[in-house]
Amino acid sequence: MPVNSRPARGMRDFLPEDVRRREYVIAIVSDVYQRYGFEPLETPALENIETLTGKYGDEGHALMFKVLRRGEHEASGETDLALRYDLTVPLARVVAEHRGKLPKFFKRYQVQPVWRADRPARGRFREFYQCDVDAIGSRSMLIETELCAAVSDVLMALGFRDFVLKLNHRRLLTGVLSSAEIPETLHGAALVAIDKLDKIGIEGVRAELAARGIASTSAERVLEVFAGGLDLQRARDVLAAVPDALAAIGELEDIIALSAATSAGPYLRFDPTLARGLSYYTGAIMEIAVPDLPGSLGGGGRYDGLIGMFLGEDIPACGFSLGLERILVVMAERGMFPAHVQRGVAAVLVTLFEGEPAEEALRLASELRAHGLRVELYPEPDKLGKQFKYAASRGIPRVAILGSDERARGVLTIKDLTTGAQTTVGRAEAPAALGAVDET
């Protein structure tokens, strides 16, 4: 009896073509991050539930996949483990656990799946990959600058040219809110509303601020600041009385000036309404936008309070998270994958005939593989036409035919399925004729 064979809700099987696209992007991300001195880290999919509890708010806790205790405790319904919800809390745990072994400046990247029981939607899955890069241990603005440069290099290496790297500062935002006399308890609510300015416009934000309990006089003062298009010079004037905000502006000016010496320069843009959802940011915040995608391809910022949570001390940290699934969606829609990524299957099919010694086909396949070629051997004797058809259906461009005639003459017949041309070459020339780049 056939059984349900679907993957679990909100999760996906990645067939070969999908995997090749994912691996292509991940390889570029990893390569660029390594060029910036970041090193790879991996943590377990499961964490002790206490490690994750209280880190993501009530909403996050509800979306967490929790694992039942095993054995005699199974019936109790108790949980002791949960699936990784992001890559930042595990990083904080690793910094505490292995601090004796880690360098003074710990620069790591991590590309692994996370799990959230969100309602599935277009481009939103319950298992999805994050590509995180974080530098731990320094408060220097060179950290922000190098992160912006690394992320820009990743996007350029993937073929993006039309992205914007938005930049803002949490303490500039809180400076605006404080100067508009919005109490600190409402800062979070106000930031969520302001963050939507480019989506819902001034009127929309005004309504949202009111709905979130912010006094209309305060709301008007905030809107006045943002409405005019705030540049850093005007921000200095508006916030002249808020020393903390002036310090934040100084940091942004440093990042922008330093970035002129890096690849991020042309892409970086101060955006005073960028707020970023997460509450843990303490300094500069960044986000990547492309014109054809609502939302962002990734974002990050400085968060000096979080990494030390397991140690009970503040440790400076700044990081960036790229959303692999969103990058893949945009790249697929724009046709940005190079041809070789599509072409991962075998380069050659070696045929097999009834009554012919299979050893000869095996030996030919071995020879070609030793030259680095990807070779599939048809596993059963079959009509040549069927073997051609199989190769074509798999996108294998060439078929190698080694019949008794070819063997007697010490040659190989090669059928090119893209052109239909058939040629005969000496055995020694076969690897090159089939596209091998000599590795010896």
Next chain:
Amino acid sequence: MPVNSRPARGMRDFLPEDVRRREYVIAIVSDVYQRYGFEPLETPALENIETLTGKYGDEGHALMFKVLRRGEHEASGETDLALRYDLTVPLARVVAEHRGKLPKFFKRYQVQPVWRADRPARGRFREFYQCDVDAIGSRSMLIETELCAAVSDVLMALGFRDFVLKLNHRRLLTGVLSSAEIPETLHGAALVAIDKLDKIGIEGVRAELAARGIASTSAERVLEVFAGGLDLQRARDVLAAVPDALAAIGELEDIIALSAATSAGPYLRFDPTLARGLSYYTGAIMEIAVPDLPGSLGGGGRYDGLIGMFLGEDIPACGFSLGLERILVVMAERGMFPAHVQRGVAAVLVTLFEGEPAEEALRLASELRAHGLRVELYPEPDKLGKQFKYAASRGIPRVAILGSDERARGVLTIKDLTTGAQTTVGRAEAPAALGAVDET
């Protein structure tokens, strides 16, 4: 207050050096499998619990990590998902779910973690990677032959030369048991005992067979067959009356003869006591042994009944699973990792001085990275000695010094920390002097 920062029981954090070793092995495994025409597949970590239930026996079910239903159902203690327990059941599910899109011969490899709540022990973890390779859709012995060749190529590419690829056949084993009048219901128990012959010897197996309820006359007949060292010729004589066993011997002879034309030839050895624990095998079975590891580095075989379970039909299949963790253990103990795997960190540290423009250091780092070098920029102005010490502690072999003097002269000073030598080179020569291979 410091909090528990350990990973969950039986699970591991992989620090950069660990990840580099793992990625090195996985890259070789993937590359060889691709040369044999296998394509990558990935499936979700979580499966619907019905997908996994009843597939691994009672013991397997107890070791499965089960996930609590979410939201309002959380309090019920009910589970609806479980973590992947192996890579074979997900493959069977994928074959059923995507059969319209898969080729007639589906050859896939899959390198992903699985989770089992086994009692942790040396080399036994609760999260561990399997490297599976399977060919679906053909009963030809060329499939077994190519799998043996691919696995041998993987091990040779990793540097192994002293492995043995043991070969046996399930139907030969059941032929021996049947001819010794052991009832079919006791075959499984008998196989487990026989599988231990090289560990516990004839006396040990005799005791085990008795303990498992096998009559002593039957046990003696079985031991007689195995004790003398059974080769395929003697097996033909002993099992002359068991047609099914003779067919099995014919298949083994085919695999051995065909393998002489492949890289597996010198490593393949008929081992009549090889039994393999899993019950689902229906044909040839294989296992890799190295002298310095009890147990195996991996194993596999033909299992024609399992893949079609979601479709309700038999689909021929043959596969092999390599144990990544065991391969890593042996390679680490033997020192088999090449130097470049250890040396994944940055090739150069660019220094930063108080009062010097950081833009210059950033520009230098960008230049060097554009030449493919891995470059770390020291993020804060500091004493030169401290920056040297940091580079040395991280294993970064060279430090690039760009002080005001160097800038004025358009040169760069390079300190080689392995020799202590200090040289000065022109800016244009810097990438090559620091080890860049020109990519342009």
